[in-house]
Amino acid sequence: xxxxxxxxxxxxSRWLSSSAASRIPSNRSARRSLKQQSPLLFxxxxxxxxxVIGHRFYNEPQLTxxxxxxxxxxxxxxxxxxxxxxxAAAREAxxxxxxxxxxxxxxxxxxxxxxLDSYLADIQKFRESTGDFPYTSIKTLSPGVQxxxxxQNTGDFQTLLKQINATTPTSTAWLKTKDAQAAxxxxxxxxxxxxxxxxxxxxxxxxxxxxxxxxAALGKVPPRLQGFSSRTLLEFxxxxxAMAQKRLRTALKRILTQGIxxxxxxxxxxxxxxxxxxxxxxxxxxxxxxxxxxxxxPNLSIDPTGTLRQREIIAxxxxxxxxxxxxxxxxxxxxxxxxxADFALLEHFGLSRxxxxxxxxxxxxxxxxxxxxxxxxxQRRCRLEFDRRDYVLVxxxxxxxxxxxxxTALRYTSLPAVGLLVGSFYGPVLGATVVVILSSLISxxxxxxxxxxxAIAVGxxxxxxxxxxxxxxxxxxxxxxxxxITQGVALFILMTLAGAPVYxxxxxxxxxxxxxxxxxxxxxxxxxxxxxxxxxxxxxxLAELANPNRPLLKRLSREAPGTFQxxxxxxxxxxxxxxxxxxxxxxxxxxxxxxxIGKMHDPQFFIENQRDTTNKHDLLNDPWQSAEIIKxxxxxxxxxxxxxxxxxxxxxxxxxxxxxxxxxxxxHQAQQQTAANPDLxxxxxxxxxxxxxxxxxxxxxxxxxxxSCEAALRSLKDxxxxxxxxxxNKIFKARWQDNQLVDSQLTRDELNVLAEVFVEVWMxxxxxxxxxxxxxxxxx
Numbered sequence: 001x002x003x004x005x006x007x008x009x010x011x012x013s014r015w016l017s018s019s020a021a022s023r024i025p026s027n028r029s030a031r032r033s034l035k036q037q038s039p040l041l042f043x044x045x046x047x048x049x050x051x052v053i054g055h056r057f058y059n060e061p062q063l064t065x066x067x068x069x070x071x072x073x074x075x076x077x078x079x080x081x082x083x084x085x086x087x088a089a090a091r092e093a094x095x096x097x098x099x100x101x102x103x104x105x106x107x108x109x110x111x112x113x114x115x116l117d118s119y120l121a122d123i124q125k126f127r128e129s130t131g132d133f134p135y136t137s138i139k140t141l142s143p144g145v146q147x148x149x150x151x152q153n154t155g156d157f158q159t160l161l162k163q164i165n166a167t168t169p170t171s172t173a174w175l176k177t178k179d180a181q182a183a184x185x186x187x188x189x190x191x192x193x194x195x196x197x198x199x200x201x202x203x204x205x206x207x208x209x210x211x212x213x214x215x216a217a218l219g220k221v222p223p224r225l226q227g228f229s230s231r232t233l234l235e236f237x238x239x240x241x242a243m244a245q246k247r248l249r250t251a252l253k254r255i256l257t258q259g260i261x262x263x264x265x266x267x268x269x270x271x272x273x274x275x276x277x278x279x280x281x282x283x284x285x286x287x288x289x290x291x292x293x294x295x296x297x298p299n300l301s302i303d304p305t306g307t308l309r310q311r312e313i314i315a316x317x318x319x320x321x322x323x324x325x326x327x328x329x330x331x332x333x334x335x336x337x338x339x340x341a342d343f344a345l346l347e348h349f350g351l352s353r354x355x356x357x358x359x360x361x362x363x364x365x366x367x368x369x370x371x372x373x374x375x376x377x378x379q380r381r382c383r384l385e386f387d388r389r390d391y392v393l394v395x396x397x398x399x400x401x402x403x404x405x406x407x408t409a410l411r412y413t414s415l416p417a418v419g420l421l422v423g424s425f426y427g428p429v430l431g432a433t434v435v436v437i438l439s440s441l442i443s444x445x446x447x448x449x450x451x452x453x454x455a456i457a458v459g460x461x462x463x464x465x466x467x468x469x470x471x472x473x474x475x476x477x478x479x480x481x482x483x484x485i486t487q488g489v490a491l492f493i494l495m496t497l498a499g500a501p502v503y504x505x506x507x508x509x510x511x512x513x514x515x516x517x518x519x520x521x522x523x524x525x526x527x528x529x530x531x532x533x534x535x536x537x538x539x540x541x542l543a544e545l546a547n548p549n550r551p552l553l554k555r556l557s558r559e560a561p562g563t564f565q566x567x568x569x570x571x572x573x574x575x576x577x578x579x580x581x582x583x584x585x586x587x588x589x590x591x592x593x594x595x596x597i598g599k600m601h602d603p604q605f606f607i608e609n610q611r612d613t614t615n616k617h618d619l620l621n622d623p624w625q626s627a628e629i630i631k632x633x634x635x636x637x638x639x640x641x642x643x644x645x646x647x648x649x650x651x652x653x654x655x656x657x658x659x660x661x662x663x664x665x666x667x668h669q670a671q672q673q674t675a676a677n678p679d680l681x682x683x684x685x686x687x688x689x690x691x692x693x694x695x696x697x698x699x700x701x702x703x704x705x706x707x708s709c710e711a712a713l714r715s716l717k718d719x720x721x722x723x724x725x726x727x728x729n730k731i732f733k734a735r736w737q738d739n740q741l742v743d744s745q746l747t748r749d750e751l752n753v754l755a756e757v758f759v760e761v762w763m764x765x766x767x768x769x770x771x772x773x774x775x776x777x778x779x780x
Contacts, residue, residue, distance in 0.1 A: 052402040054364035061352035080322040081348035091315040101306035115295040131213035150210035251276040308507030371437040417523035423464030431464030459487030480520035488513025542586040562608030573706035591653030598637025623666035656700035660692040701744030
């Protein structure tokens with residue numbers, strides 16, 4: 001009876017193993033099915049992309065601009081036909097030639113006012129260096145006379161004094177000037193009025209001191225004041241100077257309030273200054289006309305949004321250009337080339353013979369086929385394993401970029417989002433390839449707008465190249481800004497090189513940047529949904545799944561703490577190995593954290609979770625049943641993973657980290673029981689092997705080796721690195737000879753690298769510590 005029960009149990013075990021294996025197809029079978037489906041997918045892809053990219057060839061006129069009319073065509077009736085091309089050109093010209101809208105730049109305005117304040121401060125210091133002015137009472141000498149006298153050197157002043165006593169007119173030229181005559185007259189009047197020689201001497205001393213201070217100050221004129229005449233700067237009295245500063249600031253404020261546009265001619269600027277100063281005294285006018293041109297600069301900058309809005313309004317106001325024609329009037333004669341006006345009339349009367357351009361469609365189909373072929377070559381060179389869902393996703397994204405051009409303006413194409421998503425899902429190389437191919441194909445379906453397409457392609461290329469590196473919200477936000485700036489600047493540069501005026505493309509560049517930013521936001525928003533629907537993994541999603549606060553990992557740490565600690569050490573080993581072999585480190589870490597979640601179905605059957613000396617397997621005393629319980633952590637782990645909707649790439653670590661290895665302990669125990677009891681069936685090794693499959697990637701192969709070495713390395717407390725390396729190599733050799741790594745793509749050289757890395761990690765965890773002396777507790 002026992003023998004019959006054992007045989008039934010073995011058959012059940014084999015059925016469960018085969019059933020589990022059938023639910024987990026290997027990559028080889030997936031690739032075989034992919035090869036069978038590739039021709040159909042290729043045909044569907046070519047047809048779909050050709051249909052959206054070559055949409056302009058569906059209803060293309062045969063009698064178009066530049067073609068030769070096969071016959072003479074007359075107008076069937078009198079009409080006024082709208083010429084859309086001429087109308088568009090007129091509106092474009094009006095758009096480009098419209099005056100830009102300016103706005104005051106507050107920072108530039110403040111800088112100009114600060115520059116004036118700096119000039120006035122320098123003038124004030126210069127005035128102070130010349131001494132007090134007036135240096136005597138203005139009742140004695142007027143400010144003009146005082147300023148003239150302090151300008152004279154000692155010799156000229158003595159000559160002037162001699163002329164005061166002279167009764168005959170002087171023959172010296174400079175003494176005949178108006179200023180000199182006024183000074184002579186003032187001094188004569190003062191000397192005649194004041195009989196006291198002391199006051200005259202005091203006046204002469206004041207004049208002499210003022211002359212000395214003045215001459216000393218002239219040698220220290222600030223460099224930017226050297227172009228000013230001393231009379232302009234120094235003839236003001238202190239009250240006059242205070243009022244002059246206030247009036248100059250007021251005039252500057254009025255000019256800046258009105259605004260100074262870029263490129264304003266200097267003559268207009270000087271005229272504006274004169275108008276603002278015309279009500280002020282002559283001395284203030286003279287200083288202002290000399291000073292203000294040095295500080296005034298354009299403080300108006302183009303308002304891109306307002307300019308674009310105004311230009312659109314002006315362009316929309318341009319009426320359609322109409323071409324009148326009478327009934328039976330000849331539109332075009334036979335043998336003549338069709339002009340733009342002729343084509344407008346043919347279109348109006350429906351005589352342009354529209355139809356399908358088969359040559360254009362076949363050319364587009366050939367180009368699309370070549371683009372898809374390039375994509376497939378790059379995909380295989382990058383060693384990316386695609387299934388049908390991956391191809392469908394790339395096809396849908398590619399078609400969306402072309403479809404949006406068909407239904408909306410070119411600038412709203414989703415190419416930046418396509419580049420970001422493909423680069424994020426499949427890597428920067430494939431993402432950049434898709435962007436370049438799509439940009440080239442889309443240009444086939446355009447008759448204009450190639451500059452705008454080039455700017456969009458540049459922004460999309462940047463998005464595809466940097467998307468894979470984003471691992472936080474801050475980096476994602478920065479990515480959107482980078483794409484926006486790149487797309488806007490690229491359009492600005494390309495249109496500038498094409499000869500467009502700078503002021504006319506600022507608004508277009510801003511809009512282009514905002515559109516690029518918008519598509520980045522859209523791509524990041526729909527990315528999680530695409531990841532779930534198409535079962536994809538990205539660095540951000542892997543980082544989210546690796547968070548120890550995820551429900552499944554929190555449950556593992558709580559219900560199976562020993563398994564959780566085992567998992568963390570395996571993850572450390574596997575991460576180091578993956579980094580050394582340039583594998584997907586994020587995938588390895590996340591896959592390792594979930595590889596043993598199935599042990600939660602009954603944690604006490606696994607030794608790392610047993611807290612007492614009682615082993616539940618000893619109570620069973622049935623190696624076959626114990627093996628089934630151990631193997632069940634794989635099938636139960638897959639059930640938990642599917643319930644939590646883990647990606648297939650992460651689920652693959654659950655069965656593949658065990659492969660088809662033998663559960664050696666219970667296999668040996670079964671052999672011992674069979675040897676002791678001849679009534680039992682012979683032990684079948686397959687009853688004690690995991691269902692598999694063996695590792696199908698380098699990542700899962702690394703985790704298998706790390707998992708196999710974990711227990712052995714933990715047991716090496718005081719061993720040397722040589723012994724640890726020998727132990728690891730022994731385990732690696734066993735896995736290699738058991739054909740567990742046959743599909744993992746790991747080479748012998750890479751196994752040697754892994755062994756050395758594992759030893760380094762083990763040494764970091766088991767380094768020697770300083771022995772501390774035991775504290776002696778004094779007796780009570």
